[in-house]
Amino acid sequence: MCDDTIERKVDITTSVMNKNDRFAAENRKLLSEKGIYTLNLISSPGAGKTTVLESMARFFGSRMAVIEGDVQTRRDAERIEKAGCQAWQIETGGACHLDAHAVNHALDHMDLDPSELELLAIENVGNLICPSGYDLGEDMRIGLLSVPEGDDKILKYPSLFSSINVLIINKMDLIPHLDFDVDRAIEECRSLNPDVQVFTVSARTGEGIEEFCTFVESSYS
Amino acid sequence: MHELSLATDMTRIIGNALGRKVLLDRVNITIGPLSGISPESLRFCFTEVARMAGFGEPELVINLTRAKLICLECNTEYEAKDFYQGCPGCGSISRRILSGREFTVDSVELEEGSD
Known part of the structure; x- marks a missing residue:
C-alpha cells in the first residue's frame, strides 16, 4: 500500500521557459545558417535604443536589418527605414517584452537573403525586468542605460544586468549636468x-558610436 | 508584468504532464532571484489562470532560492538573495554568479478523489 501523499504527488521538474527556449534555438539556427549575427537591445523606455539603432543604421547601412518591438505604432520602424535599414515592427499590443516566438514570426516576414545582410538588431520593448528572462536567439545581449536614469539602476535590476554581454551607457553628453557616477x-x-x-x-x-559599431563588427567577422 | 503569460505557461506544462484536467491541491515551483519574476504577482495571476484552466484552486507553493556566487578575490562561495552585499569573507563585490535564474514547475499534488 503506497503512501497516499506520494501517490497523489506528480513530479514535473520542467523549466517554464522551455517553449520559449525551443523557439530561441530555432531562431539561432536559422540566423546562423544565413550568416546573420543577432543583437538583443534592452533598456528602459526613453534610454535611447532607437536613437542608438539609427546611428548604427548609418554605420552599417543595408548590412543591418532591425526588428522593432513596441507596445504600439510603427513609428520606430519608420525611423530605422529612414536611416537606411530594412525594419520589421512587432506591435506587442500590451505585452511588456518580446519572446522568441514573436521574433520567429517576424523572421518569416523579413528578407534574410540579401548577400550583404550580416547583422540583425532586435530592439526589445522598453522594460528592465520582463525582457531579461526571454532568450530570443541572439548572439549578443546589450543592456542600455542612460545617465538621466541614475547610476543606482544596475543592482536594482540584476536579472537584466547579470545577463548582458555589453553595457552601453548612453547620453554621455548630459554628464556635466548630472551626478551619474x-x-x-x-x-x-x-x-x-x-x-x-x-x-x-x-x-x-555620435560620441563612442563608431567604436561600438566596430566592436560589433569584429564580433562576427 | 509578464507573470500572467508565465502563469499560462505553467498551466500548459502541468496539463501536458498530467495529460488531463484534474483538480489540484498544490503546485510546487522554484524561483531564483535572477529570474526577473515577482512571486506575489505570479501567485495572483496563477490562482485565476489555474481556475480558468480547470485545475481548481491549488495552493501555489514557491521555493525561493538564493543566487550562488563565487568571490573572484578570495574564491569564497556564498549565497545571496540580492546583490548589495559583498563577499562574507573579504567584502569584495568582484564575483561571478553561478546560479539564480531557475524557474521550474517541480511537482503538483492532486486533490483527493480527483483521480
Whole structure:
C-alpha cells in the first residue's frame, strides 16, 4: 500500500521557459545558417535604443536589418527605414517584452537573403525586468542605460544586468549636468557580470558610436 | 508584468504532464532571484489562470532560492538573495554568479478523489 501523499504527488521538474527556449534555438539556427549575427537591445523606455539603432543604421547601412518591438505604432520602424535599414515592427499590443516566438514570426516576414545582410538588431520593448528572462536567439545581449536614469539602476535590476554581454551607457553628453557616477555603474555591472564589455556613448552627438559599431563588427567577422 | 503569460505557461506544462484536467491541491515551483519574476504577482495571476484552466484552486507553493556566487578575490562561495552585499569573507563585490535564474514547475499534488 503506497503512501497516499506520494501517490497523489506528480513530479514535473520542467523549466517554464522551455517553449520559449525551443523557439530561441530555432531562431539561432536559422540566423546562423544565413550568416546573420543577432543583437538583443534592452533598456528602459526613453534610454535611447532607437536613437542608438539609427546611428548604427548609418554605420552599417543595408548590412543591418532591425526588428522593432513596441507596445504600439510603427513609428520606430519608420525611423530605422529612414536611416537606411530594412525594419520589421512587432506591435506587442500590451505585452511588456518580446519572446522568441514573436521574433520567429517576424523572421518569416523579413528578407534574410540579401548577400550583404550580416547583422540583425532586435530592439526589445522598453522594460528592465520582463525582457531579461526571454532568450530570443541572439548572439549578443546589450543592456542600455542612460545617465538621466541614475547610476543606482544596475543592482536594482540584476536579472537584466547579470545577463548582458555589453553595457552601453548612453547620453554621455548630459554628464556635466548630472551626478551619474560612471565608474560606480561599471563596477556594479562587473560585480554581476565580470566579463561585460562597456561602451560610453552619446547617440545624439555620435560620441563612442563608431567604436561600438566596430566592436560589433569584429564580433562576427 | 509578464507573470500572467508565465502563469499560462505553467498551466500548459502541468496539463501536458498530467495529460488531463484534474483538480489540484498544490503546485510546487522554484524561483531564483535572477529570474526577473515577482512571486506575489505570479501567485495572483496563477490562482485565476489555474481556475480558468480547470485545475481548481491549488495552493501555489514557491521555493525561493538564493543566487550562488563565487568571490573572484578570495574564491569564497556564498549565497545571496540580492546583490548589495559583498563577499562574507573579504567584502569584495568582484564575483561571478553561478546560479539564480531557475524557474521550474517541480511537482503538483492532486486533490483527493480527483483521480
